[in-house]
Amino acid sequence: MRGTEVFRRVKPALWDVPTRLAELDSVGVDRQVISPVPVTLSMWADGKDAAEYLGRQNDLFAEAVTASAGRLRGLGAVPLQDIDAAIAELRRIKHELGLDGVEIGSRIGDLELDAPELRPFFAAAEEAGVPLFVHPTDGARATRRADPACMFGVGMLTDTALAATALVFGGVLDDFPGLRVALAHGCGSFAWTYPRTAYGDAMVRGGADSERTAHLRSLVERLWVDTLVFDPELLPLVASRFGAGHLMLGTDHPFLRAPLETALATLTEAGDRGILEESQVARILGRNADDFLGL
Missing domain, CATH: 3.20.20.140 (Metal-dependent hydrolases)
Structure with missing residues (x-):
């Protein structure tokens, strides 16, 4: 309110x-x-x-x-x-x-x-x-x-x-x-x-x-x-510009419609289609964020 x-x-x-x-x-x-x-x-x-x-x-x-x-x-x-x-x-x-x-x-x-x-x-x-x-x-x-x-x-x-x-x-x-x-x-x-x-x-x-x-x-x-770009086709340039090791899963959860599913689907599709390497996707799903936060 x-x-x-x-x-x-x-x-x-x-x-x-x-x-x-x-x-x-x-x-x-x-x-x-x-x-x-x-x-x-x-x-x-x-x-x-x-x-x-x-x-x-x-x-x-x-x-x-x-x-x-x-x-x-x-x-x-x-x-x-x-x-x-x-x-x-x-x-x-x-x-x-x-x-x-x-x-x-x-x-x-x-x-x-x-x-x-x-x-x-x-x-x-x-x-x-x-x-x-x-x-x-x-x-x-x-x-x-x-x-x-x-x-x-x-x-x-x-x-x-x-x-x-x-x-x-x-x-x-x-x-x-x-x-x-x-x-x-x-x-x-x-x-x-x-x-x-x-x-x-x-x-x-x-x-x-x-x-x-x-x-x-x-x-x-x-x-x-973060990777909240709504289209896996955009991720190669983002990864090239900043380095795949500096990408983190972003969601805007709990806003948007199905924010977790949308964010995860974009990243999963990028891996399935070879837009990003599976090892890159794995790090984006967790380890990169740990590195950014200094954990």
């Missing part, structure tokens, strides 16, 4: 641990990483209010993880409109709550991810060894159209690509070589926009530079992405 208005109808698996575990059992999923619904990241709120809200939400995530008897892992959220409070909550997430990482938006208010104001937060995440998961939040602002289908199909992917562009071309990954960052939905449209962006970068700098080209490629390959 948003006040007295129905915002979205959701299923009990969103908040009820036994129901969620039963849904995982129905499709043979052993473990799942739960994370905040992006709308709850609260970037529009006052910093103090956001810190209080997100702190309580993080407590509830930790309680759900404990109640799952090892079946669930968790990501928390931090009030990035107040960097000092965000760093304090990041450390609490890791050291007190025992969650595995932090979810952030693709845009922090009016700040892109390469904004200087965010550098102290990235430094703290690198120092603490806390991985970050970037989920789109501003799909409506990323396109001219705000209708739901366009926002879902184009806006979110564009928003994510802009976030990845900021990380790669804006110096974030250069400044923090130990930072682990994953982006949702196959990194949006970035796998397709990257070559043209790199070409534009070369033009601005006065021409192609093989050393910079190789360096940019190495930065892209540091990113982690």
Whole structure:
């Protein structure tokens, strides 16, 4: 609910641990990483209010993880409109709550991810060894159209690509070589926009530079992405761009229609058709996520 208005109808698996575990059992999923619904990241709120809200939400995530008897892992959220409070909550997430990482938006208010104001937060995440998961939040602002289908199909992917562009071309990954960052939905449209962006970068700098080209490629390959792209034909480029070892199974569970089945079917079909090697599929189904989370 948003006040007295129905915002979205959701299923009990969103908040009820036994129901969620039963849904995982129905499709043979052993473990799942739960994370905040992006709308709850609260970037529009006052910093103090956001810190209080997100702190309580993080407590509830930790309680759900404990109640799952090892079946669930968790990501928390931090009030990035107040960097000092965000760093304090990041450390609490890791050291007190025992969650595995932090979810952030693709845009922090009016700040892109390469904004200087965010550098102290990235430094703290690198120092603490806390991985970050970037989920789109501003799909409506990323396109001219705000209708739901366009926002879902184009806006979110564009928003994510802009976030990845900021990380790669804006110096974030250069400044923090130990930072682990994953982006949702196959990194949006970035796998397709990257070559043209790199070409534009070369033009601005006065021409192609093989050393910079190789360096940019190495930065892209540091990113982690999920496989929620809805079509196995898209996975070869995603795997080529980021490396199959940096792909993880993404589901958007419990949202979408049959999210677990849809995500698993896309990956299974990619293996059955030889689009991905069986060994790659096996790692995407688990080990890669363990590596990203540092487990």
